[in-house]
Each structure stands twice: as structure tokens, then as C-alpha cells.
Amino acid sequence: MDTRTADELHVSQPKTSWMEFIKSHFRDYGMLLSLLAIMLFFQMVTNGTLLRPLNLTNLVLQNSYIVIMALGMLLVIVAGHIDLSVGSIVGFVGGLAAMMMVRWGFDPVTTTIACLIVGGLIGAAQGYWVAYFKVPSFIVTLAGMLVFKGLTLALLGGMSVGPFPVVFQRLSSGFIPDVFGGQGFNYTALFLGMASVAAIIYFSFRSRANQLKHAVETAPFGLFLFKNGLLAVLVIAFCYLMATYRGLPNVLVIMAVLIALYAFVTNRTTIGRRVYALGGNEKAAKLSGIKTERLTFLTFVNMGVLAGLAGLIFAARLNTATPKAGLGFELDVIAAVFIGGASATGGVGKVTGAVIGAFIMGVMNNGMSILGIGIDYQQVIKGLVLLAAVSLDVYNRKK
Amino acid sequence: MNAILEMRGISKTFPGVKALDNVNITVKAGEIHALVGENGAGKSTLMKVLSGVYPHGSYSGSIIYEGAERRFKGIADSEALGIIIIHQELALVPLLSIAENIFLGNEQAKYGVIDWSLAFSRTKELLKVVGLNESPETLVTNLGVGKQQLVEIAKALSKKVKLLILDEPTASLNEKDSDALLNLLLQFKAQGISSILISHKLNEISKVADAITVLRDGGTVETLDCRIEAVSEDRIIRGMVGRTMEDRYPKRDPKIGETIFQVENWSAYHPIHTHVQVVKDVSLNIRRGEIVGIAGLMGAGRTEFAMSLFGRSYGQNISGRVTLHGHEIDVSTVEKAVSNRIAYATEDRKTYGLVLAEDIRKNVTLANLEGVSKSFVIDDMQELAVANDYRARMRIRSPSVFQEAVNLSGGNQQKVVLSKWLFSDPEILILDEPTRGIDVGAKYEIYTIINRLADAGKGVLMISSEMPELLGMCDRIYVMNEGSLIAEFDIAEASQEKIMHAIVKSGRR
Incomplete structure (x- = not known):
């Protein structure tokens, strides 16, 4: 029997070196480094087109709806499920928005609210079968995928419907206006960037101070500074580039707020923690007093609302609703979450990972399009990258 | 007698840990050799080295089997020479039949076409040898754990076993099945099959073993020869823990107060077979500061009773009344049961107790996240403080609270x-097999924790299949059989014989 006292069992915290820390947290940093490497690669082979302000804006606009859905999909996958219907929901909600505004004469605000509610109801309808009837989510959402693809066609009568009122278009094509009146330079964008950097630095210093106070293992101070400094430089550089064009797109702000919100929910709230426990071991979670059925149900409702939002953004971006909208989006979203390090068996996955995963997919799409690679080989390459990313993750975990 | 197996100077290191350090063990032909040691002493690692799970080259030292040095590259190599290992967690496919399981990977086939009549007739022979009276076509999922264990042994026999390794074979068996299994080992011994038996149940070891090798902290402590003189349980324990353990159950001076918890006429039916009543009209009570035991055989309905009580986690059509401090309480969901200060620590930690991929900290607070959060936001540092506190108080051995549960x-x-449930601050704690699969030293610590709870005025209901444990720990013991409480003993008058008599008598009715 071990006769050491409890105090002796506390292993003293040796000073960890940079390399050791990066090694032991490779999974956290590896993903970000891959994204940076991929960006650098395309920046070079496209002769600098990738990071031009115009293209950067496009990159954000093109990926916003994937990122937004990846946030919901992350929770669904962490809870141990999958949602194949999100692409069809995007199409259906987009079509509904078009019919409401163009044909039935509703105003954009009412339409937006109604469409988000419909998204939530669709999620609820599917979540009900998964959570309370224990029908595998793969089956339920496969059914949902077919049902809503069909309903989109029926709703739109097989035609494209548009264009939308200008206010609604701004959801996707609008930019945060410059309140400082810079000539050809959007100061608001730069200030927003600096404000968020200040906030990020404030919160990371606070949490570091807290961790040190409680003697938790922390990153070496140098690395901590480097990490925050790099992040600050990247964010400000990005905002500067955007400022030289038209400023920050509205969608970018929506997306950033949602990312921050979901990162907070998953890391710091009881409901987030419970979703992870549910996915990690449903039986244990249930026997710990967690209402597993209701939680599963809610993750699907949440997914539905986000898919509805994505549907609105996508329709606004095209300025028309087509029966083919959203086709295949579910695959991009699911791939983003898995590239981001989520486990197919549930219980593991991070918001930051899913977002980075979505941008890895997005940068590749964008870069390959600039290079003029055909859609055929783009798919081949994306498929292989998904396989490579996940096998690398599996390999790392085995070690 | 010749040695069938000699492992010399085996050392094996994992990154940062020396799991085995110069271990020596010699098994003579036709003997039952017991391998004992606390959890983490290196028993399983040693057996993995022997069976080739850790291939030659990943360890140092040599294995001499049947007179020649062997270098196994995988399990297939060791099995080909008749070394068969049966793991604690059975490796049967539940939805395949007994015959299919026995010949899995070794099918009775010609050119890939299975000869079923041969497979069935050979299965029948093998089942006869192990004394299992079942049809070869029965699905494994329909068998109890004890019978599944016998199927595993039949499978080993089908491979022409010479050295049979059993890892905790009786951990989940009741006394009758355990005895049958041990007798089988003795039979095999008579036929010249050697076995290595890993077990925590020292009484079984002293019953059948010819020699005992004791491991501690990855090294061989000693090998005791039971043929020369009988080896007492205390003697074995001394080797395992490195000192004598005066008393296996910590002393306690019970201060029992008024009745705080009462269950009246509790009944529950099987979740699938709706007409089968699994819990029959159970009434019991627990007093303040009292440890109450429920004895019974496997399948007596004890776990089913506890789980149906705890938020209807088992069964259906549940009825009965529960009162705490004289007021009826609602235990219809786990959440309500917990908020009414009932806790249930499961017998199956890995399936029902822990989120294995998460760390100690997150597991400890899982049942009472409200206790470390304000309006849905978790206070990281408070949570950490709580987890560190429990880690120190419960003496959880890990580098930190960030260690994942799966690695403990x-x-x-x-x-x-237990920490998880203590943090939910219960009045009544139901412990289902709290020391299953735990080594002697850790058991003592768990007992100490249970005693502390009782001293703090809680009521403890303890379900255990190990009667000495109940007799050593409880103030009062109920006996359950076939879903009913059939007897109640005060600890002063309880004995293993009386409990068994009560069970046998009720079974005959």
C-alpha cells in the first residue's frame, strides 16, 4: 500500500520547456499550424492572390455558412450523433425565405425570425426521433435529407426565386460601415480588430494569472507571449487588409460572435460539459442525473436553428433561392468537424478545431479554384486531405 | 517435475514507467500456479509478455517454454504452442452461438466451407468436458457470466491447450460457479494441463494453488510452495502489501441513530419481459450512521432493486414508497433522486460510473455541476479546488486531477x-459491489471511506457478493433471493452459514 501523504502525491510542477509543451499539446497546435501552412502554400502558388483583400473577403463570405453549421455539428458529433440533413435544411429555409419575401410579401425581419424558428422546428422534429425513440441519427437525418430536399423542390415549384429586398441582401453582402469617414480605408474595421485583440489578451492574461494562482500547469511564459503576440498580429493584419477594401463583412461579425459564444458554451457552461459527458458515456451521464434525452433533443434543435441561419445567409449571398441550394453542404460541414479533431464515437472535439477545420476546407476550395483546378480533382484532393487529417489524428492519439 | 515454463529476468518499460523489473517465475508441468499482487503490480503485463501481446524485443529477459527459448511475435505464436490466455473481460461475440464462438478463427472448415456437423459434435464434446449443459446453437448473449466463462475455457481446450492462463476468472462469478470453475482447474491438472491463475480472491488460491508467485511494484517478491506447507491468506497478503495486515476491515465504533430512510413495498418488473417481477415487495430501512448490507447470490435482484430505486434506472411498472426523514420523496428520475440526496455508486464503473475519456476533475463534478457553477457558468478554479480536495482526501493516485479516468x-x-457521489452530498449512499476487482490495499482504503461516511451520520446501503466483506463492514444484513428479502440479521448474530442457509431454504420453497 502506498503510504505517502496526500501532499507528497502532488507532483511538483517542473518548468516545462517550449518544445516539451508544444509536443504534449501537439493536437491543439497542430491543427492551427496546418491551416497556416496550407495558407502559406496557396499564397505562394497563387502569387499572392489568396490574401488579397478582395479574395480574403470572398473567403469569409464563401465559408461563413459552413463555419456556422460546423458549430452546431460539433455539438451533434460530440453528443455521439450525426446530422446529414443540414444541406437540405439550408435549401429549404432559403426557399422558404424567398417565398415569404418575394411571393407572399413579408418583411425581411419577420421572415428571418420565422425562418430561424422553422429551422429549429425541423431540428426538433428530427431530434425527437433520435432522442426519445432511439432511432439512429444517421437514419433519421438521412430521411430528413430526402424529405427536405423534396420539400424545397415542391416549395419553389422547381424554379429559382429572387431577387430579395436590399435589406435582406445586406445579411451577406453588407459591410460594417465606417463611422470615421476614412477615404478608402475603413477605420472601424481596424478599431474592431484592435478591440478584439485587446479583449483576447485581457482574458488570456486573466486566465493565466488564475491558473498560476492555483498552480495549474501553464504554457511557458515565452510561448504564452509568442502565442498571444502572433494571434494579435494575425488579427490586426487581417483587419488592416479588410480595411483597405470595404471593411468587415456583416457575416464575419455574426460568425465571430457565434464562434465566441459556442467556444464559451462548450468550455465553461454546465450544458456544454454535459454534452461532452453524454457523448463520452451516455449511461454514466444518465446515472449522474443528466437528462440525456432532452440534451440530445436540444443539440438537434440547435443544429436546426444554425442550419436555418446558414440557409438565410446562403440565399442572401446568391440573392436568389434555388432548388439546388445547399446540395452537399452536409459533407463539408461534417468533414470540417472531423478534420478539426472531433471523435466519431463522441465525447471529443473542440469549437476552435471545427472552425479551423472549416477554414482548411475553405482555403483549399478557394486556392484550388484560383489555380483553376477542376471541380473533379478538387473533390479528390479534399477527400484525401480529410482521410490524411483524421488518420494523423488517430495515429497521434495512439502514441 | 519438469518446468513447463520459465521466465527469467523479465523487464519491461513503458515511457516513464518500469512496469516489470527483473521478474522470475517458474511453472512446473501440471501444476496450478497462482500469480498474486495488488493492482498495478505487473501481473497483466507479465502475462502479455508471455502470450506475445508485447512481442519479443519489446522486453528484456528470456522465456523458456517446453525446454526451448521462445520468441513470440504475437498471440498466434504462443497459441500455436498451447499457451492460451483467458482475459478478465471475456472476448466472446454475444450474437454468435456457442459453437461459432468456440471455433472463431479456427473454424472446422475445408477450403473455407464450414463443416457444421463436425463443429457441433466437437462443441458438444468440449461442453461436456467443462460441464456446461447447453446446446451448441445457443447464442452466447443468452448465457450468464459463469457459463460464458466456461465457453471461453471450452474454446481454450479446442486449441489443444497446455498452459492455461486465467485472469481473474471468478471476479464476476457467484460462489457456486466459482467452485465449479476451480474444480475444473483441478480436473485439468489431473490431465496434465498446467495453469496460471491470477486472482484477488485469496481463499480460492489457497484452495487450489500448488505454488504462488507474489509480485509487488513490478518485481517478484517470492514464490511460495503450497505442497511443502499450507500457505495462509495472511501470509499471502503479507507478501503482497509488504507488511502484515492485521485486520482487513478497519475498526469502527458505530453510533446508530434514528431511522432516516425507509423503502416500503418496492416492486419492479423486467424491462423486456413485462410479466417477470424482478423485485418483489421489498421493504427495508436504514438508520442514521448505519451500514446496512444486502447479501445474495448473483442474479438475486440486488442491483436491479438498487437501480430501480435510483431514478427508475432499471425495469418498469415500478411501485412502492420511499421516505427520507419521515417524508415521502420522489425518486422517479435520477435527477430527483440526487436532489433528494440519494446516491448510487454502480457495480460497473466503466460502463455506468465514469466518462473514461475525461479527466478526474470533470468526473468528480459530473453529478453536481451546480456545486461549482453560477447561473450555468462553471467556475474553473472552484472546480479544480474541489477536484484537488477529493483527490487528496480520497488518496487518488495520479499525477494530477487532469489524468484521464481511463488511465487509472x-x-x-x-x-x-465515490468522490463524484460524495460531492453530490447525499444522505443515503447505495454502494453496489464497491470493491469489485480492487486489490487488498485499495479495498482497505475504500472501507475506511465508507466508515467515515457512516460516522458522519449518513446511511449506507452496501451490496456485495463477498460475504466476509459484508460481515466485516455492516451493522445489519438483509438477505435477498429471487427478488425478495428473505432474511434480516443483526451483525452480532450473522454468519456466512446462516446467510447461505437462508438462501438455500428460500430456494427450496
Whole structure:
């Protein structure tokens, strides 16, 4: 029997070196480094087109709806499920928005609210079968995928419907206006960037101070500074580039707020923690007093609302609703979450990972399009990258 | 007698840990050799080296089997020479039949076409040898754990076993099945098959073993020869823990107060077979500061009773009244049961108790996240403080509270489960097999924790299949059989014989 006292069992915290820390947290940093490497690669082979302000804006606009859905999909996958219907929901909600505004004469605000509610109801309808009837989510959402693809066609009568009122278009094509009146330079964008950097630095210093106070293992101070400094430089550089064009797109702000919100929910709230426990071991979670059925149900409702939002953004971006909208989006979203390090068996996955995963997919799409690679080989390459990313993750975990 | 197996100077290191350090063990032909040691002493690692799970080259030292040095590259190599290992967690496919399982990977086939009549007739022979009276076509999922264990042994026999390794074979068996299994080992011995038996149940070891090798902290402590003189349980324990353990159950001076918890006429039916009543009209009570035991055989309905009580987690059509401090309480969901200060620590830690991929900290607070959060936001640092506090108080051995539960030993996992429930601040704690699969030292610590709870005025209901444990720990013991409480003994008058008599008598009715 071990006769050491409890105090002796506390292993003293040796000073960890940079390399050791990066090694032991490779999974956290590896993903970000891959994204940076991929960006650098395309920046070079496209002769600098990738990071031009115009293209950067496009990159954000093109990926916003994937990122937004990846946030919901992350929770669904962490809870141990999958949602194949999100692409069809995007199409259906987009079509509904078009019919409401163009044909039935509703105003954009009412339409937006109604469409988000419909998204939530669709999620609820599917979540009900998964959570309370224990029908595998793969089956339920496969059914949902077919049902809503069909309903989109029926709703739109097989035609494209548009264009939308200008206010609604701004959801996707609008930019945060410059309140400082810079000539050809959007100061608001730069200030927003600096404000968020200040906030990020404030919160990371606070949490570091807290961790040190409680003697938790922390990153070496140098690395901590480097990490925050790099992040600050990247964010400000990005905002500067955007400022030289038209400023920050509205969608970018929506997306950033949602990312921050979901990162907070998953890391710091009881409901987030419970979703992870549910996915990690449903039986244990249930026997710990967690209402597993209701939680599963809610993750699907949440997914539905986000898919509805994505549907609105996508329709606004095209300025028309087509029966083919959203086709295949579910695959991009699911791939983003898995590239981001989520486990197919549930219980593991991070918001930051899913977002980075979505941008890895997005940068590749964008870069390959600039290079003029055909859609055929783009798919081949994306498929292989998904396989490579996940096998690398599996390999790392085995070690 | 010749040695069938000699392992010399085996050392094996994992990154940062020396799991085996110069271990020596010699098994003579036709003997039952017991391998004992606390959890983490290196028993399983040693057996993995022997069976080739850790291939030659990944360890140092040599294995001499049947007179020649062997270098196994995988399990297939060791099995080909008749070394068969049966793991604690059975490796049967539940939805395949007995015959299919026995010949899995070794099908009775010609050119890939299975000869079913041959497979069935050989299965029948093998089942006869192990004394299992079942049809070869029965699906494994329809068998109890004891019978599944016999199927595993039949499978081993089908491979022409010469050295049979059993890892905790009786951990989940009741006394009758355990005895049958041990007798089988003795039979095999008579036929010249050698076996290595890993077990925590020392009484079984002293019953059948010819020699006992004791491991501690990855090294061989000693080998005791039972043929020269009988080896007492205390003697074995001394080797395992490195000192004598005066008393296996910590002393306690019970201060029992008024009745605080009462269950009246509790009944529950089987979740699938709706007409089968699994819990029949159970009434019991627990007093303040009292440890109450429920004895019974496997399948007596004890776990089913506890789980149906705890938020209707088992069964259907449940009825009965529960009162705490004289007021009826609602226990219809786990959440309500917990908020009414009932806790249930499961017998199956890995399936029902822990989120294995998460760390100690997150497991400890899982049942009472409100206790470390304000309006749905978790206070990280408060949570950390709580987890560190329990880690120190319960003496959970790990580098930190950030250690994932999957990497903890059984005893430490159990301490995490107990921490989780203690943090939910219960009045009544139901412990289902709290020391299953835990080594002697950790058991003592768990007992100490249970005693502390009782001293703090809680009521403890303890379900255990190990009667000495109930007799050593409880103030009062109920006996359950076939879903009913059939007897109640005060500890002063209880004995193993009386409990068994009560069970046998009720079974005859």
C-alpha cells in the first residue's frame, strides 16, 4: 500500500520547456499550424492572390455558412450523433425565405425570425426521433435529407426565386460601415480588430494569472507571449487588409460572435460539459442525473436553428433561392468537424478545431479554384486531405 | 517435475514507467500456479509478455517454454504452442452461438466451407468436458457470466491447450460457479494441463494453488510452495502489501441513530419481459450512521432493486414508497433522486460510473455541476479546488486531477466514482459491489471511506457478493433471493452459514 501523504502525491510542477509543451499539446497546435501552412502554400502558388483583400473577403463570405453549421455539428458529433440533413435544411429555409419575401410579401425581419424558428422546428422534429425513440441519427437525418430536399423542390415549384429586398441582401453582402469617414480605408474595421485583440489578451492574461494562482500547469511564459503576440498580429493584419477594401463583412461579425459564444458554451457552461459527458458515456451521464434525452433533443434543435441561419445567409449571398441550394453542404460541414479533431464515437472535439477545420476546407476550395483546378480533382484532393487529417489524428492519439 | 515454463529476468518499460523489473517465475508441468499482487503490480503485463501481446524485443529477459527459448511475435505464436490466455473481460461475440464462438478463427472448415456437423459434435464434446449443459446453437448473449466463462475455457481446450492462463476468472462469478470453475482447474491438472491463475480472491488460491508467485511494484517478491506447507491468506497478503495486515476491515465504533430512510413495498418488473417481477415487495430501512448490507447470490435482484430505486434506472411498472426523514420523496428520475440526496455508486464503473475519456476533475463534478457553477457558468478554479480536495482526501493516485479516468487503476477509478457521489452530498449512499476487482490495499482504503461516511451520520446501503466483506463492514444484513428479502440479521448474530442457509431454504420453497 502506498503510504505517502496526500501532499507528497502532488507532483511538483517542473518548468516545462517550449518544445516539451508544444509536443504534449501537439493536437491543439497542430491543427492551427496546418491551416497556416496550407495558407502559406496557396499564397505562394497563387502569387499572392489568396490574401488579397478582395479574395480574403470572398473567403469569409464563401465559408461563413459552413463555419456556422460546423458549430452546431460539433455539438451533434460530440453528443455521439450525426446530422446529414443540414444541406437540405439550408435549401429549404432559403426557399422558404424567398417565398415569404418575394411571393407572399413579408418583411425581411419577420421572415428571418420565422425562418430561424422553422429551422429549429425541423431540428426538433428530427431530434425527437433520435432522442426519445432511439432511432439512429444517421437514419433519421438521412430521411430528413430526402424529405427536405423534396420539400424545397415542391416549395419553389422547381424554379429559382429572387431577387430579395436590399435589406435582406445586406445579411451577406453588407459591410460594417465606417463611422470615421476614412477615404478608402475603413477605420472601424481596424478599431474592431484592435478591440478584439485587446479583449483576447485581457482574458488570456486573466486566465493565466488564475491558473498560476492555483498552480495549474501553464504554457511557458515565452510561448504564452509568442502565442498571444502572433494571434494579435494575425488579427490586426487581417483587419488592416479588410480595411483597405470595404471593411468587415456583416457575416464575419455574426460568425465571430457565434464562434465566441459556442467556444464559451462548450468550455465553461454546465450544458456544454454535459454534452461532452453524454457523448463520452451516455449511461454514466444518465446515472449522474443528466437528462440525456432532452440534451440530445436540444443539440438537434440547435443544429436546426444554425442550419436555418446558414440557409438565410446562403440565399442572401446568391440573392436568389434555388432548388439546388445547399446540395452537399452536409459533407463539408461534417468533414470540417472531423478534420478539426472531433471523435466519431463522441465525447471529443473542440469549437476552435471545427472552425479551423472549416477554414482548411475553405482555403483549399478557394486556392484550388484560383489555380483553376477542376471541380473533379478538387473533390479528390479534399477527400484525401480529410482521410490524411483524421488518420494523423488517430495515429497521434495512439502514441 | 519438469518446468513447463520459465521466465527469467523479465523487464519491461513503458515511457516513464518500469512496469516489470527483473521478474522470475517458474511453472512446473501440471501444476496450478497462482500469480498474486495488488493492482498495478505487473501481473497483466507479465502475462502479455508471455502470450506475445508485447512481442519479443519489446522486453528484456528470456522465456523458456517446453525446454526451448521462445520468441513470440504475437498471440498466434504462443497459441500455436498451447499457451492460451483467458482475459478478465471475456472476448466472446454475444450474437454468435456457442459453437461459432468456440471455433472463431479456427473454424472446422475445408477450403473455407464450414463443416457444421463436425463443429457441433466437437462443441458438444468440449461442453461436456467443462460441464456446461447447453446446446451448441445457443447464442452466447443468452448465457450468464459463469457459463460464458466456461465457453471461453471450452474454446481454450479446442486449441489443444497446455498452459492455461486465467485472469481473474471468478471476479464476476457467484460462489457456486466459482467452485465449479476451480474444480475444473483441478480436473485439468489431473490431465496434465498446467495453469496460471491470477486472482484477488485469496481463499480460492489457497484452495487450489500448488505454488504462488507474489509480485509487488513490478518485481517478484517470492514464490511460495503450497505442497511443502499450507500457505495462509495472511501470509499471502503479507507478501503482497509488504507488511502484515492485521485486520482487513478497519475498526469502527458505530453510533446508530434514528431511522432516516425507509423503502416500503418496492416492486419492479423486467424491462423486456413485462410479466417477470424482478423485485418483489421489498421493504427495508436504514438508520442514521448505519451500514446496512444486502447479501445474495448473483442474479438475486440486488442491483436491479438498487437501480430501480435510483431514478427508475432499471425495469418498469415500478411501485412502492420511499421516505427520507419521515417524508415521502420522489425518486422517479435520477435527477430527483440526487436532489433528494440519494446516491448510487454502480457495480460497473466503466460502463455506468465514469466518462473514461475525461479527466478526474470533470468526473468528480459530473453529478453536481451546480456545486461549482453560477447561473450555468462553471467556475474553473472552484472546480479544480474541489477536484484537488477529493483527490487528496480520497488518496487518488495520479499525477494530477487532469489524468484521464481511463488511465487509472480499478481502485483509483472507484475512488473517483465515490468522490463524484460524495460531492453530490447525499444522505443515503447505495454502494453496489464497491470493491469489485480492487486489490487488498485499495479495498482497505475504500472501507475506511465508507466508515467515515457512516460516522458522519449518513446511511449506507452496501451490496456485495463477498460475504466476509459484508460481515466485516455492516451493522445489519438483509438477505435477498429471487427478488425478495428473505432474511434480516443483526451483525452480532450473522454468519456466512446462516446467510447461505437462508438462501438455500428460500430456494427450496
